[in-house]
Each structure stands twice: as C-alpha cells, then as structure tokens.
Amino acid sequence: MMRLRPTVRGLALACAAAGLAIAAYWTLQAAFLVPAVLAGGVVVAGLVLLAVSRPGRDVVWSPPAVAVEGVDLDVPVRLPEAYAGGWWRPQTSLDPITFTWDRLDAAATHLRVFSPHRGVHRLGPVRARRRDPLGAWLATTRLDDVGELVVGPRVTPLPASAVLGHGIDAATSRIGQGDLVDQLVRDYRPGDPVRRIHWRQTARHGDLMVRQEQPPATPRVLIVLDTLAAGWRDEDEFDEGVRAFASLCLAVASQGLDVEVRETGAAQLGEQAFTNRTALLDACARLEPARMAVERTADGPTIVVAGMGSPPLRRMLEELAPGSTVWSVTDDERTVGRTVRHVRWNAGHPYDARRPA
Incomplete structure (x- = not known):
C-alpha cells in the first residue's frame, strides 16, 4: 500500500494556489487565477504521475551462503529502479530491528550488518x-520481499592430535577392519593381472575367476551433542557449545574421517549437514535448544560436547567407553567422567582439565 504526503515544495505550491485563488475572489482580479491554476496544476499533476506509475515491488537480497558469526558484512540488495534517488529503510530481525532512512543513490545498495549473532535472520x-x-x-511503499541471512558459528581451528588422541584414533582405525578389502569374485577378462586370480574359486567353477577388490569403508567418528535446553544455563552458553561442536566436526573431517552425530534432543542435523563445510555451518546456524529428550547410546570411544549436562547426557556419561573425550563448555563436575578425558573448551582456547585415571 502506498502512503502519500506532500513535500515542502508541494505544500508551498498548494498554499500559493489557495492564496492566489482567495485573492482573485476578494479583489475580483482574474489575473490572480493564472498563477493559482499553474501552482495547483503542479500539485495535481504530481499526484496523478505517482498514481499511474508502476515502480515494481521486487526486492532482491544477495547474502552470502553462510556469514561468519561476529564479523561485520555488507549484504547486497537491489530495489526497483524507480526508487533510485529516493530513500529506503529496511526492517530485519537483526539488531537494530529497524534501521534509519538512508539515501538511495542507485537501485543497487547494501545493508551494513555489524557483528551478527549465530542463527537465521530475516532481511526485510x-x-x-x-x-x-x-x-x-x-x-512511501512497503516492499514485502524478504531474504534470509544465515550466520554460522565461529570456528576455532583445532589440531587433529587434540581431537583424535587418547583412544579415538585407535577406534577409528579399527572400524571396518573385519574385512578391509571386500573381495568379490567375477569372471576373468583379458588383461586382468595374474595376481588377482582366485585359484580356489577357479577350481570350483572350472573357469578362471579373479578378485574384484573394493576399497574399505571410510572410518567414522562418533560425536554426541547435548542439544537439550536443560543441559545449558542460557542461550549464550548453548551458542558456545555449538561453536565447540562445529570446530570438532571440521577437525575430524579434515583428517578424511566421516562424522556421525547423535543428539540428546530431537534430531536437527541430517546427514546432508556433513557433506561440506558450508552445509555444516548452515546446519549449526539453525540449531536450537530442544525440549523433547531422546534416549541415545554411545558405542565405543566417543567425543561428547556438553554444558552442565542434561539428565539423558549424564546417564550416557556413566556408560562412556574408555578412550572417550568430554569437551565441556563449563567447569561443572557433573560432566566429568572418571574413566574419560575431560577438555575444557574455554571460549575457543581448549585445555586438558582432566586425564583418565
């Protein structure tokens, strides 16, 4: 819906037209009517031009795929060409929620965002x-097209030795070793190397048979994230836990290992979240404290990310296998197991708070 108001020029012309018309009436001088009609005509003509124009209503936001938490950025935006030379004021879910009126030198401009928080923010x-x-x-027209600014957690580079040591690396090296090379047998083809001939199957079938080697499965590392709201003191502490979780996932993936995640709340992270760095940060940006608990178990050495620890997580800690590591955002003793390593996250500066006895 378009809202109209006269400018200073429009008010001056309207007042002049009214004054001249009154003067013509009281003085019976028709000469005053000519400038009165001209001044009033400008006001009416301007109104008609606005009414018949079709400026368009499309607003195109072009934010990055995933912005970085705490880092200032400019989000490109394009308004209809008719508004070039005018003014604009965006409304967002960012802080501040409503911005001031800014001059539009061109239809393409940008929105300056200062130190955004993790999450998904509305633009428009x-x-x-x-x-x-x-x-x-x-x-003044309200343009309802909205965009989405995804702000991922701040990531701390972690050395692989700090993440995969103390039992985790040994466990991953054993995954899939029940049969590292899945040997399938097929008919011999000209050009197959002699070393791949399976003599026992050849004798059994009466024809030359060769092994068809398949590469071993990629080892996986299990990471448990306490997503229940009861496991964190406040949203800031939960955000810190998400930063630790994202940093650990990227450190594991950098070693060519797959990441398997289990959440103490309803699942929010799908398998597609671990296909690449951008997908992981996007999924972490959308993480919210869960209200409904889901009982999970941890098999073998596990990496656990926790705050003060929800009840389901504490039960899981009691059953953690030796070689597991608890990465804690707080120094709450309830998240420290006797037989596992305990690492204090310390706002991205981790240190070993306790080694297993």
Missing part, C-alpha cells in the same frame, strides 16, 4: 520512498 520487509517527477509529493 523494506520501506522505500520516492518523489514524483515534479517534486510535489512523497510516496
């Missing part, structure tokens, strides 16, 4: 202002 709607060609009226 936008209020835009433009003048009529005669400068008598100012039209």
Whole structure:
C-alpha cells in the first residue's frame, strides 16, 4: 500500500494556489487565477504521475551462503529502479530491528550488518520512498520481499592430535577392519593381472575367476551433542557449545574421517549437514535448544560436547567407553567422567582439565 504526503515544495505550491485563488475572489482580479491554476496544476499533476506509475515491488537480497558469526558484512540488495534517488529503510530481525532512512543513490545498495549473532535472520520487509517527477509529493511503499541471512558459528581451528588422541584414533582405525578389502569374485577378462586370480574359486567353477577388490569403508567418528535446553544455563552458553561442536566436526573431517552425530534432543542435523563445510555451518546456524529428550547410546570411544549436562547426557556419561573425550563448555563436575578425558573448551582456547585415571 502506498502512503502519500506532500513535500515542502508541494505544500508551498498548494498554499500559493489557495492564496492566489482567495485573492482573485476578494479583489475580483482574474489575473490572480493564472498563477493559482499553474501552482495547483503542479500539485495535481504530481499526484496523478505517482498514481499511474508502476515502480515494481521486487526486492532482491544477495547474502552470502553462510556469514561468519561476529564479523561485520555488507549484504547486497537491489530495489526497483524507480526508487533510485529516493530513500529506503529496511526492517530485519537483526539488531537494530529497524534501521534509519538512508539515501538511495542507485537501485543497487547494501545493508551494513555489524557483528551478527549465530542463527537465521530475516532481511526485510523494506520501506522505500520516492518523489514524483515534479517534486510535489512523497510516496512511501512497503516492499514485502524478504531474504534470509544465515550466520554460522565461529570456528576455532583445532589440531587433529587434540581431537583424535587418547583412544579415538585407535577406534577409528579399527572400524571396518573385519574385512578391509571386500573381495568379490567375477569372471576373468583379458588383461586382468595374474595376481588377482582366485585359484580356489577357479577350481570350483572350472573357469578362471579373479578378485574384484573394493576399497574399505571410510572410518567414522562418533560425536554426541547435548542439544537439550536443560543441559545449558542460557542461550549464550548453548551458542558456545555449538561453536565447540562445529570446530570438532571440521577437525575430524579434515583428517578424511566421516562424522556421525547423535543428539540428546530431537534430531536437527541430517546427514546432508556433513557433506561440506558450508552445509555444516548452515546446519549449526539453525540449531536450537530442544525440549523433547531422546534416549541415545554411545558405542565405543566417543567425543561428547556438553554444558552442565542434561539428565539423558549424564546417564550416557556413566556408560562412556574408555578412550572417550568430554569437551565441556563449563567447569561443572557433573560432566566429568572418571574413566574419560575431560577438555575444557574455554571460549575457543581448549585445555586438558582432566586425564583418565
């Protein structure tokens, strides 16, 4: 919906037209009517021009795939060309929620975002202002197209030795070793090397048979994230836990290992979240404290990310296998197991708080 109000020029012309018309009436001088009609005509013509124009309503936001938490950025945005030279004021879910009116030198501009928090933030709607060609009226229009700014957690580079040591690396090296090379047998083809001939199957079938080697499965590392709201003192502490979780996942993936994640709450992270770095940060940006608990178990050495620890997580800690590691955002003793390593996250500066006895 378009809202109209006269500009200073429009008010001056309207007052002049009214004054001249009154003067013509009281003095019976028709000469006053000519400038009165001209001044009033400009006001009316400007209103008609605004009413018949079709400026368009499309707003195109072009944010990055995933922004970095705490880092200032400019989000490109394009408004309809009719608003070039006017003003605009975006409304977002960021802080501040409503921005001030800014001049639009061109239809393409940008929104400056300062130190965004982790999460998914709404961009828009936008209020835009433009003048009529005669400068008598100012039209304000709400443009409802919205965009989405995804802000991922801040990641701390972690050395593989700090993440995979103390039993985790040994466990991953054993995964899939029940049969590292799955030997399938097929008919011999010209050009197959002699060393791959399976003599026992050849004798059994009466024809030359060769082994068809398949590469071993990629080892996986199990990471448990306490996503229940009861496991964290507040949202800031939960955000710190997500930073630790994302940093650990990327450290594991950098070693060519797959990541398997289990959450203490309802699942929010799908398998597609671990296909690449951008997908992981996008999924972590959307993580929220869960209310409904889901009982999980941990098989073998495990990496656990926790705050003060929800009841389901504490039960899991009692059954953690030797060689597991608990990465704790707090120094709460309830998340420290006797037989596992305990690492204090310390706002991205981790240190070993306790080694297993």
